[in-house]
Amino acid sequence: MNLPDYEFLSAPLWLVTVLHLLTFTLHLVAMNFLLGGVFITLWSSARKRWDGPTAAGFTRIFPAATAATVTLGVAPLLFLQLVFHRQMYSAAIVSGWFWLLVIAAVIVAYYALYRASFEGQRTDRASKAALLLALLGLLYVSLVYSSVFSMAEQPALIRNLYAKDQSGWVWNPAVGDYGLRWLHMVLGAVTVGGFFVGLLGRNDMEVFATGKTFLVGGMVAAALTGMVYLLSLEQHLAALMHTPAIWALTAAVALSLVSLHFFFKKNFWLSGVTLFLSVAGMVFVRHTVRLLRLAGEFDPASWRVAPQWSPFAMFLVCFVVMLIVLAWMLRMFFGAKRNAA
Amino acid sequence: MSYPFWDVPIGYGVLMAVIAVFHVFVSHFAIGGGLYLVVSEQLARKAGDSPRLEFLEKLSRFFVLVTLVAGALTGVGIWFIIGLIAPTATEALIHNYVWGWATEWTFFVVEIAAAMIYFYGWKTMTPRAHMAVGWVYFVFAWLSLFIINGIITFMLTPGQWLATGDFWDGFFNPTFWASLVLRTGVCVMLAGLYALLVASRYQAGEFKERTVRYTAGWGVVGLAVTALCQYWYWKAIPAAVVAKALQTMPTPIHSIEYSVWLAAGIGALLVVFGVLAPRRLSMAAAALLMVLGLAWFGAFEWFRESIRKPYVITGYIYGNGVELAKTASYKKDGYLAQVVYRTGDDGADLFRHACRSCHTLDGYKALKPVFDGTDRAFIAAIIRSAHLLKGNMPPFLGTAAEADKIADYLSQRLDKRPLAEIYKLEGVELGRKAYELRCGKCHVIGAASDKSKSFAGQSADDLNNMLNMAADLGAGMPAYTGAATERGALVSFLAQLGKGAKK
Numbered sequence: 001m002n003l004p005d006y007e008f009l010s011a012p013l014w015l016v017t018v019l020h021l022l023t024f025t026l027h028l029v030a031m032n033f034l035l036g037g038v039f040i041t042l043w044s045s046a047r048k049r050w051d052g053p054t055a056a057g058f059t060r061i062f063p064a065a066t067a068a069t070v071t072l073g074v075a076p077l078l079f080l081q082l083v084f085h086r087q088m089y090s091a092a093i094v095s096g097w098f099w100l101l102v103i104a105a106v107i108v109a110y111y112a113l114y115r116a117s118f119e120g121q122r123t124d125r126a127s128k129a130a131l132l133l134a135l136l137g138l139l140y141v142s143l144v145y146s147s148v149f150s151m152a153e154q155p156a157l158i159r160n161l162y163a164k165d166q167s168g169w170v171w172n173p174a175v176g177d178y179g180l181r182w183l184h185m186v187l188g189a190v191t192v193g194g195f196f197v198g199l200l201g202r203n204d205m206e207v208f209a210t211g212k213t214f215l216v217g218g219m220v221a222a223a224l225t226g227m228v229y230l231l232s233l234e235q236h237l238a239a240l241m242h243t244p245a246i247w248a249l250t251a252a253v254a255l256s257l258v259s260l261h262f263f264f265k266k267n268f269w270l271s272g273v274t275l276f277l278s279v280a281g282m283v284f285v286r287h288t289v290r291l292l293r294l295a296g297e298f299d300p301a302s303w304r305v306a307p308q309w310s311p312f313a314m315f316l317v318c319f320v321v322m323l324i325v326l327a328w329m330l331r332m333f334f335g336a337k338r339n340a341a
Numbered sequence: 342m343s344y345p346f347w348d349v350p351i352g353y354g355v356l357m358a359v360i361a362v363f364h365v366f367v368s369h370f371a372i373g374g375g376l377y378l379v380v381s382e383q384l385a386r387k388a389g390d391s392p393r394l395e396f397l398e399k400l401s402r403f404f405v406l407v408t409l410v411a412g413a414l415t416g417v418g419i420w421f422i423i424g425l426i427a428p429t430a431t432e433a434l435i436h437n438y439v440w441g442w443a444t445e446w447t448f449f450v451v452e453i454a455a456a457m458i459y460f461y462g463w464k465t466m467t468p469r470a471h472m473a474v475g476w477v478y479f480v481f482a483w484l485s486l487f488i489i490n491g492i493i494t495f496m497l498t499p500g501q502w503l504a505t506g507d508f509w510d511g512f513f514n515p516t517f518w519a520s521l522v523l524r525t526g527v528c529v530m531l532a533g534l535y536a537l538l539v540a541s542r543y544q545a546g547e548f549k550e551r552t553v554r555y556t557a558g559w560g561v562v563g564l565a566v567t568a569l570c571q572y573w574y575w576k577a578i579p580a581a582v583v584a585k586a587l588q589t590m591p592t593p594i595h596s597i598e599y600s601v602w603l604a605a606g607i608g609a610l611l612v613v614f615g616v617l618a619p620r621r622l623s624m625a626a627a628a629l630l631m632v633l634g635l636a637w638f639g640a641f642e643w644f645r646e647s648i649r650k651p652y653v654i655t656g657y658i659y660g661n662g663v664e665l666a667k668t669a670s671y672k673k674d675g676y677l678a679q680v681v682y683r684t685g686d687d688g689a690d691l692f693r694h695a696c697r698s699c700h701t702l703d704g705y706k707a708l709k710p711v712f713d714g715t716d717r718a719f720i721a722a723i724i725r726s727a728h729l730l731k732g733n734m735p736p737f738l739g740t741a742a743e744a745d746k747i748a749d750y751l752s753q754r755l756d757k758r759p760l761a762e763i764y765k766l767e768g769v770e771l772g773r774k775a776y777e778l779r780c781g782k783c784h785v786i787g788a789a790s791d792k793s794k795s796f797a798g799q800s801a802d803d804l805n806n807m808l809n810m811a812a813d814l815g816a817g818m819p820a821y822t823g824a825a826t827e828r829g830a831l832v833s834f835l836a837q838l839g840k841g842a843k844k
Contacts, residue, residue, distance in 0.1 A: 003657060003666040004506025006433040010440060019443075064457055067409060071450050074417060078446065081424070081431075082439050089344055089428040090682065096347040096425050103418040110410045158345065163684045166348040166693075168425075311440035311508045315447070322447040325481075326454055329474055333458045336466040 009082070010308040013300055020079035021287055025280045027072040029192060032279075034065040035142065036193015036214070038113075038135050044210050045128060052124060054207055058200070059127060062113040062134070070106065083300050084152065084290075091152035094161050096168025099148060102141050109137030139186070146182035147172040153293040180229040184222055188282070191218030195259075195275055199268045215263060219256060226282075236292045245288035252281025342662065344428040345682040346693040352705025353426045353698050360422055362639050364415035366531070369524060369638070371408035372482040373532030375456070377559060378404065379475030386468050392548050398463045400539050405460045409453060426698065429662035430496075430653040437511065438492050445488040451481040486524060494520045497649050498578060503656050519577045523570035527638060530563025533611075534627075534634045541627035545620040553622050557615025560630075564608055571600075571641070578648070582655065585733065586648040596644045603637035651735040659735035661698045671738035688750030691743050695724075699734075702754060712751055714760035715778055715823070721748035722812075722819030723782060729817050730782050731790075760827050772834025775827045783818070786838070796839030804832045 009016060041058045044050040081088060092099040116130035151157055151172045161170050172178065191214065198211025230237055240246055255278035262271035291300070349356065378401055385393035423431045435442065455478035462471050491512040495502065502511030536556045543549040575583075575597075610630050614622040651660050658664050663671070671679070680690050696708070703709040712720055724744040728736035737744060756763050760778070761771050784792045796804065808828065812820035821828070 003503060004437075005666070006436040008436060010436065010508075067413075067453050067457060070413060070417065071446075071453050074420075074449065075443065075446050077420070078435070078439065078442050082435050085424075085428070085432050085435065086343060089424045089431070092421075093345045093347045093425055093428070096349070100418075100421055100425065103414055103421055106417075107410060107414050110414065111406075114406060114410070159682060162345040162682045166346060166684060168347045168349060308440060308508050311438075311444075315440045315443045318444045318447040322451050325451050325477060329455060329458050329477065332466060332470045332474070333462055336462065336470060340465040 007304065008306040009303040010306065011312055012305055012307065013083070013303060016079055016083060017287070017300075020076055020083070021280070021283050023072060023079065024076035025276070025283045027069065027076055028188075028279055028283065029276060030065060030068040030072050032189040032192035033196045034062060034069050035135075035138050035186065035189040036191070036218070037065065037196060038062060038131055038138065039190055040193050040197050040210060040214050042128065042131050042135060045124075049206060049210060054201070054204065056127070058197070059113075059119075059131065060117045061200075062131075063110070063117050066106075066110050066113055070110075083303070084298075087152040087155060087158075087294065087298065088149070090155070090158050090162075091148045091172075093168065094151065094158055094170050095144070095148055095172065098144050098169075098171060102144050105137040105140045109134040109141075112137065142186060142189075143182055146178045146185065150174070150178035150181060153290050155294075155297045176232070180225050180232065184225040184229055187218050187222035187225055188279075190214055191222055192275065192279070194218050195263065195271065198263060199272070202266060202268065212263070216260065219260065223253070233289065233293075236289065239292050239295075240285075240288060243288050243292075245285045248281040248284045248288075252278045252285065255281065342429075342676060342679040342694050343681050344662075346690075346697065347425050348693060348697065350701065350704055352701055355705050357422060357426060358643075360415055360418050362635070362642065364412065364419055365642055366635055366638060367407060367412040368416060369486075369528045370531040370535050371404075371412045372479070372486055372525075373528030373530070373559075373563065374400075374404050374408065374535060375475065375479040375482050376529065377532035377536055377556075378459070379472055379479055381555075382472055382475060386472075393552065396540070396543075396548075396552060400536060401460050401463070403539060405456055409456055413449075413453065427653055427660075427662060429664065430658050433654065433658060434492060434496075437506075437508065438495075441488050441492060441508070441512065445485050448481045448485040448488070452478060452485060455481065483525070483528075486528070487521065490521045490524060491517055496654050497645060498582070499655055499657060515579065516574060516577045519570055519574035523567055523574050526563050526566030526570055528563070530560050530567060530607075531634060531638075533557065533560030533563055534607075534630050537614075537622065538624070538627040538631055541622045541624045549622070550619045553619035554615055557611045557619070560611045561608065561615065564604060564611070568604055582648060586650075596640045596647065600637055600640040600644070603633055603640060607633050607637060650733045661695060661735060663695075663735055663738060668738055672740075674740075675743050676739040677743060686750075687743075688746040691739065691747045692750050695737060695739065695743075695747060702751075708751065709755060711778065711782070713756040714758065714763045715755075717745075717748045717752040718822045719779065719819050720751050721745050724748060726783070726817035726819070731785050731788075759824055761830075766830075768830060769833050769837060770830075771827065772830035772832070772837075775823060775831040776834050776838075779819070779821070779823060779831070793838045793842035796835045797842050799836070799839055801832050801836065804835050808832070 037058060041050075041055050045055045112130040112134040116127045116134070119127040119130065151161070151174075154174075154177075157172075157174060161172075164170075194211045194214025194216075196211070198208050198215060201207025201211055230240070233240070255274045259271045259274035259278060262268075262274065378397055381393065382397050384390075385397065420431075455474050458466075459471065459474045459478055462474060466474070491514075494516040495511045495514050498515045499511050500514040501507070502514065533556050537553065537560065540549060540552045540556055543552070607630060610626065610633070614626060649655060652658065653660050653662075656665065663676075667679070676691055676694060677683075677687060680694055683690055700706045700708045712723075721741075721744045723730070724737050724747050725741065726737075727734045760774055761767055764771070764774055766774055780792075784790045786793065799807070805828070807814070808821040808831070811818060823831070
């Protein structure tokens with residue numbers, strides 16, 4: 001009997017890529033709010049820049065932000081696996097234990113955030129300790145992701161590391177390769193976190209000022225690390241110059257400046273949209289870097305495409321239903337809250 | 342074999358079970374619990390029953406903490422772990438079902454959002470809106486089950502898909518509906534058990550009495566649906582799969598028997614506390630119910646996983662990632678030609694990809710004790726005949742030279758002393774051990790492959806002769822390569838077996 005072959009893409013590559021990058025951008029925004037938000041809240045309470053109620057107000061939202069980060073993270077992970085599973089699983093297997101501990105770290109962080117949010121302003125110390133624990137958990141996750149995904153872009157490195165040690169306790173030793181990349185992502189999170197802090201604290205001078213500090217400071221620092229990272233890519237950088245990604249990068253940088261401008265004018269709508277587009281641009285650049293680094297080893301365009309349109313239609317319909325139901329529930333929820341207030 | 346191999350000292354089966362059992366338990370509860378909350382809220386509001394509403398609000402806090410955090414994340418954890426321990430099968434599942442998973446994701450998003458809004462909205466939302474959100478939660482949580490059920494049942498019974506490769510053929514496979522209804526019953530039952538745990542903490546009184554009574558009803562209904570469906574599910578599994586399991590694997594069948602006893606225990610406790618003494622439901626009793634529920638469901642899931650052996654996807658991919666579609670190329674060029682990540686030690690690489698996903702050397706399903714005191718030629722023969730061994734093993738499809746390499750690798754790690762010395766045995770007892778190690782792997786005494794009758798009435802010389810030509814007795818049967826002392830002992834044991842069989 002001829003058994004079915006599973007080595008195919010059930011939709012054109014461009015469609016999968018669009019979904020992948022779109023959902024990943026959404027995930028990044030939620031993650032940035034969470035990671036940046038927790039960091040800024042901790043920092044501001046430690047420096048006594050914020051009073052208890054302000055910090056508690058932010059702390060109350062973090063569990064929901066975690067839920068959003070996790071749920072929005074599942075989709076891009078799915079699409080990533082669909083196209084790049086060979087690279088991704090291989091890298092994950094080599095660092096198996098560290099990879100698996102991501103789940104434990106997220107669970108710890110999540111519970112810590114719930115703990116802090118239920119704590120309210122009652123015991124400031126306990127709540128701070130919980131936030132700190134959550135921050136450490138989140139940083140662990142981000143570091144593992146940077147190290148594993150960067151390893152996934154270097155099949156030769158995976159082969160070498162695996163040949164030496166198969167226990168799953170291998171931590172990617174090429175820190176120079178992903179350290180900056182990780183720092184860039186974290187600083188980006190602080191930047192976007194600063195935006196959200198400013199947005200939510202727009203009516204409180206002190207809070208808005210904090211948001212502004214982190215937005216501007218984060219952006220400068222992220223730009224610097226991003227720049228150095230790009231330079232460290234050497235020959236890939238030259239290749240990058242010949243792809244549309246260089247335009248996306250230029251646009252993303254310009255958009256982030258535009259976003260700053262609107263932020264200062266307290267036009268959060270335009271500031272938010274431009275910031276989002278800027279993040280999307282960066283995501284595209286990151287994707288291009290991945291393709292360039294994998295060139296010669298793997299080209300996603302080599303996938304045979306055998307569309308499954310009816311299951312895809314099911315997905316599309318459910319996706320639209322999801323948006324409608326979400327909007328409807330959120331309207332009811334916030335409408336009720338406004339009425340209550 | 343396109344991936345590196347994660348060489349953990351813990352058995353893959355154990356690793357998977359730890360995460361999966363917990364996740365499956367919580368995720369079914371998450372669905373049933375949602376239904377319990379919204380139905381009970383509706384009843385309580387109609388009756389103006391404010392203590393009940395308070396109880397439900399408390400329950401929903403627990404619910405959010407358990408399901409949204411532990412439930413959702415262990416679900417993601419399953420993705421992580423299967424990518425590590427069964428990357429090939431995961432790859433196949435994702436390529437075939439990516440739009441199924443993506444659809445499931447849309448349900449997941451709504452489910453999570455609804456759970457949070459429901460939890461945070463108790464005080465602020467209108468009852469109508471609040472209950473509407475509760476229903477949205479339940480419907481979408483159940484829809485996620487609908488999708489995942491299609492993929493899980495596909496793995497056991499891919500049905501027509503094996504011929505057509507069509508998404509829907511695999512999705513609506515022979516066990517789809519039975520499993521869906523069964524799991525829905527489990528959801529309802531677990532919701533009951535869980536709410537009982539919360540209710541048990543209340544002081545004995547009128548409120549506790551009616552709450553326990555009502556909640557026990559959920560448990561009973563869920564249990565009844567489940568019990569009926571278990572039979573239906575069992576019948577829906579193709580006869581060939583069941584027959585093979587019955588013949589070679591008594592354990593999964595035992596697990597079904599346990600599960601009947603566990604279900605009876607759960608039913609009895611539910612009746613005792615639900616009908617006879619609801620006020621006396623203590624934390625301990627409620628916790629016991631919970632444990633029984635976990636054990637029961639564990640037994641069922643274990644059964645499902647066991648009868649799927651030796652496959653991950655029946656008729657398509659074996660438990661070690663060996664793909665049936667590649668049989669011809671394995672046989673021609675061997676496994677190593679397909680192993681992408683090499684370590685320089687071919688024996689170790691082959692052992693990992695051929696055996697290690699189910700066995701360890703000296704931990705879970707250890708191979709050291711079953712080979713200690715035997716020899717390289719014997720091990721190589723056993724590997725080539727893996728499909729003949731008890732326990733439903735995948736066949737070894739690599740080359741003979743590769744079987745030798747694995748045998749080398751293993752024999753270097755074994756106890757090389759003679760059997761008599763390792764186990765401090767002599768005479769017939771030594772023979773029994775030799776039988777266990779050299780014959781019992783295929784000829785299980787008392788099972789279909791028992792050969793005791795062939796030894797009846799044979800002299801020691803006859804039996805010795807038989808051992809001389811062992812390799813000719815059946816295709817795949819190993820030559821006798823043991824030492825002389827062992828051989829004598831084995832012959833006396835075989836003679837004894839023969840006498841027993843004649844009676």
